[in-house]
Amino acid sequence: xxxxLATGRTLWRSxxxxxxxxxxxxxxxxxxxLLYTAVRAARLDLGLGFLEERAxxxxxxxxxxxxxxxxxxxxxxxxxxxxxxxxxxxxxxxATLLGVLAGVARLSxxxxxxxxxxxxxxxxxxxxxxxxxxxxxxxxxxxxPSRERGIHLLDVAFLSNRSLAIPWVFPDGRVLPWLAxxxxxxxAAWFVHRRRRRxxxxxxxPGHANALALxxxxxxxxxxxxxxxxxxxxxxPQRLGGEGVSVLTIVGGMQVxxxxxxxxxxxxxxxxxxxxxxxxxxxxALPRGQAEAAMAVGLSAYQRMTLVILPQALRIMLPPxxxxxxxxxxxxxxxxxxxxxxxxxVGQTLQNNAGHAVPIFLTIMATYLVMSGLIAALMNALxxxxxxxxx
Amino acid sequence: xxxxxxxxxxxxxxxxxxxxxxxxxxxxxxxxTVVTVGVLxxxxxxxxxxxxxxxxxEVVLANRRLIFLGRMTAEDEWRVWxxxxxxxxxxxxxxxxxxxxxxxGAAASAAAVLLLFxxxxxxxxxxxxxxxxxxxxxxxxxxxAVLAGGRREAAGRRAVIxxxxxxxxxxxxxxxxxxxxxxxxxxxxxxxVLLAAVGIAAALPIGVMLALGRASTLPAVRVAATxxxxxxxxxxxxxxxxxxxFVLPDFLxxxxxxxxxxxxxxxxxxxxxxxxxxxxxxxxxxxxSVPxxxxxxxxxxxxxxxxxxxxxxxxxALAAVIPALVSQLISLWKDTTLVSxxxxxxxxxxxxxxxxxxxxxxxxxxxxxxxxxVFWVVAATMSRLSARLERxxxxxxx
Numbered sequence: 020x021x022x023x024l025a026t027g028r029t030l031w032r033s034x035x036x037x038x039x040x041x042x043x044x045x046x047x048x049x050x051x052x053l054l055y056t057a058v059r060a061a062r063l064d065l066g067l068g069f070l071e072e073r074a075x076x077x078x079x080x081x082x083x084x085x086x087x088x089x090x091x092x093x094x095x096x097x098x099x100x101x102x103x104x105x106x107x108x109x110x111x112x113x114a115t116l117l118g119v120l121a122g123v124a125r126l127s128x129x130x131x132x133x134x135x136x137x138x139x140x141x142x143x144x145x146x147x148x149x150x151x152x153x154x155x156x157x158x159x160x161x162x163x164p165s166r167e168r169g170i171h172l173l174d175v176a177f178l179s180n181r182s183l184a185i186p187w188v189f190p191d192g193r194v195l196p197w198l199a200x201x202x203x204x205x206x207a208a209w210f211v212h213r214r215r216r217r218x219x220x221x222x223x224x225p226g227h228a229n230a231l232a233l234x235x236x237x238x239x240x241x242x243x244x245x246x247x248x249x250x251x252x253x254x255x256p257q258r259l260g261g262e263g264v265s266v267l268t269i270v271g272g273m274q275v276x277x278x279x280x281x282x283x284x285x286x287x288x289x290x291x292x293x294x295x296x297x298x299x300x301x302x303x304a305l306p307r308g309q310a311e312a313a314m315a316v317g318l319s320a321y322q323r324m325t326l327v328i329l330p331q332a333l334r335i336m337l338p339p340x341x342x343x344x345x346x347x348x349x350x351x352x353x354x355x356x357x358x359x360x361x362x363x364x365v366g367q368t369l370q371n372n373a374g375h376a377v378p379i380f381l382t383i384m385a386t387y388l389v390m391s392g393l394i395a396a397l398m399n400a401l402x403x404x405x406x407x408x409x410x
Numbered sequence: 411x412x413x414x415x416x417x418x419x420x421x422x423x424x425x426x427x428x429x430x431x432x433x434x435x436x437x438x439x440x441x442x443t444v445v446t447v448g449v450l451x452x453x454x455x456x457x458x459x460x461x462x463x464x465x466x467x468e469v470v471l472a473n474r475r476l477i478f479l480g481r482m483t484a485e486d487e488w489r490v491w492x493x494x495x496x497x498x499x500x501x502x503x504x505x506x507x508x509x510x511x512x513x514x515g516a517a518a519s520a521a522a523v524l525l526l527f528x529x530x531x532x533x534x535x536x537x538x539x540x541x542x543x544x545x546x547x548x549x550x551x552x553x554x555a556v557l558a559g560g561r562r563e564a565a566g567r568r569a570v571i572x573x574x575x576x577x578x579x580x581x582x583x584x585x586x587x588x589x590x591x592x593x594x595x596x597x598x599x600x601x602x603v604l605l606a607a608v609g610i611a612a613a614l615p616i617g618v619m620l621a622l623g624r625a626s627t628l629p630a631v632r633v634a635a636t637x638x639x640x641x642x643x644x645x646x647x648x649x650x651x652x653x654x655x656f657v658l659p660d661f662l663x664x665x666x667x668x669x670x671x672x673x674x675x676x677x678x679x680x681x682x683x684x685x686x687x688x689x690x691x692x693x694x695x696x697x698x699s700v701p702x703x704x705x706x707x708x709x710x711x712x713x714x715x716x717x718x719x720x721x722x723x724x725x726x727a728l729a730a731v732i733p734a735l736v737s738q739l740i741s742l743w744k745d746t747t748l749v750s751x752x753x754x755x756x757x758x759x760x761x762x763x764x765x766x767x768x769x770x771x772x773x774x775x776x777x778x779x780x781x782x783x784v785f786w787v788v789a790a791t792m793s794r795l796s797a798r799l800e801r802x803x804x805x806x807x808x
Contacts, residue, residue, distance in 0.1 A: 042630040049634050059661045129439045130432035131446045145789035147744035149751070150758060150782045158775040320438075349646035356751050363649055376656040384645040391644055 060377060067382075069373050070096070076368060078360045079276070092369055099365030100386060106282060106351050106361065107390070111344055113287040118294025118343075123324065125299045136295065143292040149353055151289055156281035156357045163277075177256045183280050184256030187273035193250035197243055204239035208232045278359035282351065290347045294340060301336035302328055334405050341398040345391050362386055460775070469773040470780045473764035474529060477781070480597010480755040489590055490600065491538050493581035495545055500573045502546035506553025507567065509798060522787065578611045593674045597755035599784060601674070605681055605746040605756070610739050612682035617689025618728075622719065624690065625697050635690070642687035648748055654680035655752045677749045685742050692734045696727030736796035740789045747785070757781050 070093040078086055078098045086098045124136035143151065161180050164170060169179030177184040212232035219226030244250070256274065305328060313327040354361035360368075366383045370376050419427075434440045470477070479490065505511055511519070523543055530539060556566045581604070585591055596604060623635030642650070654676040662668045671679075700723050708718040728735075750759035761777035764770055 038628060042628050045628070045634070046630045049630075055663075056661060063660060127442075128432070128435060129442050129446075131450070132442050135446055135450060141790065142786065145740070145744075145786050145793060146782045147747040147758070147785050149747040150778055150785065153758075153762075154775070154778045154782065158778055352646040352648045353748075353751075355648060363646070363652070367652060370652075370656065376653075377660075380649060380653050380657060383649050384641070387646065387649070388644045 063377055064375060065378055067378055069375050069378075072373075076372065078365060092373065096362065096365055096369065096382070099360055099362035102359070103351055103354075103361040104390070106279065106286070106354070106359075107348050110283055110286045110290070110347055110351065113283070114290040114294060114343075114347060115340075117287055117291030118340075119298050119329075121291060121295035122298025122302070125295060126302060140292045140295050143288050144296070148285060148289045148350055149356055152281060152285040152353055152356060155285050156277060160277035160281050180277060182274045182276055184274045186253055186255040188251045188253050191250050191252060193247050197247040197250045200243035200247065201240060204236055204243060207239060208236035211235045276359075278354070278357050281357060282354055282359055286347055286350060289350070290343055293343050293346075297336050297339045297343065298332065301332035304335050305331055337398065337402045337405060341395060341402070344394050344398065348390055348394060349387065461779075465776050465779075466773060467776055467780075469764055469770040469776050471529070472770070473760065473767075473777075476598065476755070476764055477757055477760040477777070478530075478598045479600050480760055481595050482591050482597065482600070483595070486585075486591045489585050491542075492584050493577070494538075495542050496573065496577060496580065498542040498546040499549045500570055500577065502549030503553045503566070503570050504574075506550040507557065507563075507570065509795075511550070578607045582608070594672045596674050598760050599757040601749070601754065601756045602743070602746040602785075605678055605749065606739065606743040608678050609681040609685050609742050609746075612678075613685035613689050613742075614735075616682065616686030617693055618724070620686060620690035621693035621697060624694055639687045639690050642684055643691070647681075647684055647745055648751060650680050650684050651677060651748055651752050673752065674754060677752065677754060681742065681746070685738065688738055688741075689735065692731050692738060693727060695734070696729075696731035697723065699730045700726045733796050733800040736792055736799070740792050740796075743789055743792070744785060757784065 071091050073089060073091060075089075076095070078095055084098045084101055086094050121136045121139055124132050125140065127133045127136070160183075163178055163180040165180060169177055171177055176186065209232070212228045215226035215228035215231055218224075219228060309327055309331065310323060313323040318326065351361055352363040355364045355367060358364065363383060366379050370379045433443045479487065526539060527536065530536075553566065556562055585596070585604075586593065620635045620639055623631045624639065626632050626635070655673060658676050658680070659671070662671060704722055704726065705718055708722040713722065746756060747758045749756050750762065753759075755763060758781050761781045764777050765773050
């Protein structure tokens with residue numbers, strides 16, 4: 020070492036020096052590129068002050084927000100964020116359900132069922148999502164009858180090309196005490212579960228811990244619901260005006276716009292097809308002995324699936340499913356194609372109205388990074404739990 | 411050796427037995443079958459009624475130029491054919507040399523060719539198309555002859571690989587060179603094909619370099635590569651395309667008219683940058699799958715770091731991830747439709763422009779189904795071939 024430092028030639032040849040020089044040269048190149056970008060950016064107005072100004076445009080499809088055109092641009096952007104989050108959360112839940120269902124159906128022993136699942140996966144996975152969204156929107160939902168001739172389903176739901184209205188529960192003022200009472204109910208259920216589980220371990224007789232705990236929870240929740248005076252109201256959509264009235268309005272219930280519905284359906288069906296393939300692959304990756312052993316122990320088909328196969332397949336499928344969740348989140352931005360005001364659409368509108376493209380797109384990217392980070396963190400936490408449980 | 415007597419039961423009996431095990435295996439299965447038949451019957455009936463009776467396919471026929479070629483002028487149309495012929499010949503030879511076309515594949519190809527003729531063959535286009543089909547068949551036969559002859563196999567393989575490598579540059583040269591089509595006029599499915607082909611060709615080297623950078627032991631390189639990959643993957647493609655639309659011109663240097671680059675080229679550039687980040691993650695997986703012993707053996711033989719990477723690690727890493735690369739290509743192929751949102755007339759944009767005409771107003775279902783079918787056929791074919799490749803790679807010498 021000392022010898023190599025003594026002569027300049029070996030110093031130049033030494034691995035450490037070469038690494039340092041390579042890194043310095045590389046860093047210099049990156050720094051120059053960044054500097055160039057900064058110089059170009061300096062000519063643009065990069066401040067965020069314009070976000071405080073009056074927006075001046077309305078945003079349809081609001082949920083939990085009451086934004087008007089007089090509010091600031093940042094408020095408008097927030098409406099977009101809420102819309103994206105709502106779409107993503109509902110989409111993730113439904114896509115998971117559909118994906119698991121279709122993935123299990125792909126492996127069904129019933130030939131027709133497995134073929135149907137295969138056709139579903141093949142068609143929707145290999146077609147562009149954008150075409151699917153536009154198709155659901157223009158070719159299906161906008162073709163529904165107008166509001167005047169809308170389809171009334173069993174007097175509870177109302178379908179038309181302006182809105183899909185379904186019954187929905189709305190909390191009233193007494194909901195807080197009820198929610199507060201749910202906490203001790205859950206505690207009681209947990210207590211029952213623990214006792215029964217312990218009894219089962221001690222005596223060896225089935226304790227029915229899950230069923231009894233669930234029954235306790237339901238019973239207490241219903242009792243609390245009655246005591247607090249039924250704080251949830253079920254509202255079914257109603258038409259206002261009838262025959263001879265030119266303008267018909269639907270009030271009450273949950274009214275879903277065709278834009279939201281088209282996006283949701285397309286995202287769920289598309290992502291569900293990918294999740295189905297992951298579920299199928301994960302189940303097939305399990306050793307056959309697992310299913311055979313479960314059969315030998317005498318478990319029913321349903322028990323085999325829920326107690327033996329799916330919990331183990333879960334370990335394999337979580338990382339790729341997380342990827343699909345992130346894809347769904349990013350794909351929700353295709354809302355711009357049909358004018359649903361998600362955060363990209365609102366950002367794009369802001370950019371059209373006010374300019375300031377660079378800060379707006381940086382904001383959009385930051386928002387997606389936060390959302391992706393949250394989903395990835397949640398799924399990784401779940402992944403760690405599942406992986407540990409098996410070892 | 412004992413003679414085995416195979417008793418073939420009558421068809422009705424076999425059918426009944428098959429149905430018993432596959433459709434009516436218990437009450438639950440029977441219920442499922444009945445429900446599925448109902449759902450399936452409804453879907454098939456509704457689809458058939460739409461496709462055969464209700465749909466008016468004139469909108470597709472009348473606008474096929476717009477949907478396939480966008481707003482390219484008729485004088486430039488000939489430029490499309492030489493690349494198609496080259497592609498047909500290469501595809502035919504590759505299929506013959508590396509794979510076999512079974513009866514189902516042959517039937518599907520025949521159906522596709524018939525449909526293409528019904529759609530495109532008028533006048534000289536029919537002849538040009540027929541020439542392409544003939545080339546593909548001849549190349550397929552040639553590959554078989556070469557394989558059977560046992561000689562010149564390596565030469566043929568080298569020629570075909572060179573052909574594939576040159577396909578994209580040659581196509582671009584024929585289309586755009588010699589006072590060819592202005593890039594702004596590229597459109598239709600041709601644009602989707604070009605975006606996907608150029609995108610994957612440009613993204614591959616970007617992705618390999620990023621993956622090597624991320625796996626590098628030099629912290630500065632690793633941090634930069636990781637930042638690039640994560641930032642690009644963090645935001646949706648449509649946000650990047652909007653950036654290409656509105657922001658990129660402000661940041662391109664004013665040399666070679668780069669700052670006046672038109673939107674088609676900017677979209678191509680952005681798709682390559684975007685796909686590069688995803689390919690980097692795929693290649694990283696491949697790099698991790700190469701056993702450490704390979705690197706150590708190379709070092710023991712006296713290969714330098716650069717040579718070890720180029721000759722030992724990368725070939726094995728890339729071979730291991732070919733199926734994943736094909737899925738990335740499929741995903742890119744589908745994602746090229748997003749350029750219709752930034753106002754380009756790709757296949758989907760052309761389809762939407764077709765229904766904007768007054769006489770075809772409201773015929774969304776027809777054009778969208780047609781566009782979806784074209785994208786599906788290409789994507790499904792690629793995924794079939796990739797699955798076949800995967801099986802071959804799996805069975806290899808390992």
